[in-house]
Amino acid sequence: MPPELSLIFSYIWQIIRAWWWLFLPFLLWKPLIYLWLWWRTELFLEKQRMILLEIKLPKESLKPIRAMEPVLAGLWQGFYDPPNFWEKWWDGKISLGFQFELISIGGEIHFFIRCPDYRRDILESHIYSQYPEAEISLAEDYTKNVPRSIPNKDWEMWASDYKLLKPDPYPIKTYPEFETEAEREEEKRVDPIASLLESFAKMKPGEQLWVQIQASPIAEKYAEPFFKEGEAIRDKLAKRPGEPKLKPMVQEAAEILITGKTPEAEKPPEKLELIAPELRLTPGEREIIAGVENKISKPPFKCSIRFIFLGKREVWFKPNLRLGLAFFGNYVTEHMNALFPLGKTITKVYSRPPLSLLDARRLYLRKRKIFKLYIDRFAPMFPREGNYKTGTFILNTEELASLFHFPSRRVAPAPGVLRVEAKRGEAPPEIPIE
Numbered sequence: 001m002p003p004e005l006s007l008i009f010s011y012i013w014q015i016i017r018a019w020w021w022l023f024l025p026f027l028l029w030k031p032l033i034y035l036w037l038w039w040r041t042e043l044f045l046e047k048q049r050m051i052l053l054e055i056k057l058p059k060e061s062l063k064p065i066r067a068m069e070p071v072l073a074g075l076w077q078g079f080y081d082p083p084n085f086w087e088k089w090w091d092g093k094i095s096l097g098f099q100f101e102l103i104s105i106g107g108e109i110h111f112f113i114r115c116p117d118y119r120r121d122i123l124e125s126h127i128y129s130q131y132p133e134a135e136i137s138l139a140e141d142y143t144k145n146v147p148r149s150i151p152n153k154d155w156e157m158w159a160s161d162y163k164l165l166k167p168d169p170y171p172i173k174t175y176p177e178f179e180t181e182a183e184r185e186e187e188k189r190v191d192p193i194a195s196l197l198e199s200f201a202k203m204k205p206g207e208q209l210w211v212q213i214q215a216s217p218i219a220e221k222y223a224e225p226f227f228k229e230g231e232a233i234r235d236k237l238a239k240r241p242g243e244p245k246l247k248p249m250v251q252e253a254a255e256i257l258i259t260g261k262t263p264e265a266e267k268p269p270e271k272l273e274l275i276a277p278e279l280r281l282t283p284g285e286r287e288i289i290a291g292v293e294n295k296i297s298k299p300p301f302k303c304s305i306r307f308i309f310l311g312k313r314e315v316w317f318k319p320n321l322r323l324g325l326a327f328f329g330n331y332v333t334e335h336m337n338a339l340f341p342l343g344k345t346i347t348k349v350y351s352r353p354p355l356s357l358l359d360a361r362r363l364y365l366r367k368r369k370i371f372k373l374y375i376d377r378f379a380p381m382f383p384r385e386g387n388y389k390t391g392t393f394i395l396n397t398e399e400l401a402s403l404f405h406f407p408s409r410r411v412a413p414a415p416g417v418l419r420v421e422a423k424r425g426e427a428p429p430e431i432p433i434e
C-alpha cells in the first residue's frame with residue numbers, strides 16, 4: 001500500500017477511535033425511545049385493575065341486533081380518554097378499552113366483558129339501558145382454570161388472530177344485511193351469532209372454545225388518517241377529479257432556468273361528458289361507496305380478534321377448529337371486506353428442508369405466544385402498533401354490534417347458554433331507603 005494511502009487510513013482510524021461515540025445517539029435513538037415507551041407502558045398497565053364481568057342473557061328478549069349499537073356508541077364516549085404528551089411518555093398511559101369474550105367450556109356458554117374496574121358503572125348503565133332484564137356480575141378469570149404451560153403433554157390447542165383483507169374504510173358485512181324490518185316475528189330473524197352458539201354447544205367435556213374481540217376508542221391521530229383514507233377511496237370510486245397540484249414558485253423558476261421552457265397551461269378536456277360520473281357507476285360500485293361512507297360516519301374502534309380451541313389430548317378433536325373459523329365467514333363480502341386468519345399467528349407451520357427440522361419448535365413457540373397474548377389481552381403485534389394487515393384494524397359501532405350482541409332464545413336456541421330465568425323487578429316505592 002502506498003505510504004500516502006496508509007497515512008490517510010491511519011488518520012481515519014484515529015478519528016473513528018476518538019469520536020465513535022458521537023454517532024451512537026443517531027443510531028440508537030429509535031430503539032431507545034421504543035424500549036422506553038414499552039417500559040413506561042408496562043408500568044402503567046401493572047397499576048390498572050382489570051375485572052371480568054359476566055352477562056347472563058334475558059330468557060326472552062325482543063331486542064334486535066341493532067340494539068347493541070347505541071350501547072357501543074355510549075361506550076365509545078365513556079371509554080375515550082387519549083393521553084397527552086406527558087401522560088404518554090412519562091406515565092406510559094394508553095387508551096384502555098374493553099374485551100368482548102364468548103367462550104364455551106364443555107358446552108356451557110358464557111358472555112364476558114373485561115374492562116377497568118373504575119369503568120364498570122359506565123358499562124353496566126349502557127347495557128341495562130337496552131337490555132334491562134340482563135344480569136351482570138363479577139366473575140373469575142376463566143383462563144386461570146387451565147394450565148399456563150399449554151400446549152403440554154396433557155393439553156393441546158389451535159388458535160389464530162384475524163386481519164382485514166382490504167384497508168380499514170372498507171366495511172365487513174353487518175346486521176342490516178341480516179335483519180330486516182319485514183321480519184316482524186322474532187323467530188324468523190337471521191342472526192349470525194346463532195351459528196357460533198351452536199358450535200359452542202358441540203364442545204365436549206374437556207374441550208374449550210374461546211373467542212376474544214378487543215376494542216378501544218380510537219384516538220385523533222388514528223382517526224384522522226382513517227377518515228381521509230375513506231374519503232379518498234370514496235372519491236376514487238366515484239370518479240371525482242382530484243384537486244390540481246400546484247408547483248411551488250421556486251420549483252417553477254428552477255425548471256424555467258434549467259429547461260428554458262415556460263410551463264404549459266393545462267389543456268381543457270377534449271370531450272365534454274354529458275353524463276355525470278355518479279350516474280356511470282355500477283350497482284356494485286354504488287354499494288361500496290355507500291358502505292365506505294357509512295363506516296367513516298360512525299364512531300371507530302381500534303380492534304383485534306382471535307380465537308383459541310383447546311382441550312385435553314384424550315378428547316381434543318382437531319377438526320372442531322373449523323367451528324370457530326366458520327363463524328367469521330358470516331361477515332364476508334367479496335366486493336368490500338372480510339375477516340381472514342392472520343398467517344403470522346395461525347398455529348400451523350410448514351417449511352422446506354432443512355428448515356423443516358425446526359418446524360416442531362417453531363409451532364410450539366407460536367402456540368405459546370398467542371396463548372399468552374390471549375391471557376394478557378394484548379394485540380397480535382404488541383408492543384408494536386399494527387395495521388389491518390397485521391391484526392389491528394378499525395371497526396365502527398355497527399360492525400362491532402354485528403360481531404357481539406345478546407340474542408334471544410328464539411333466535412339462538414342453542415343449549416348451554418346461561419340465561420336469567422327470573423324477571424327482575426323494581427323495589428316497592430313504600431320501602432324506606434337510607
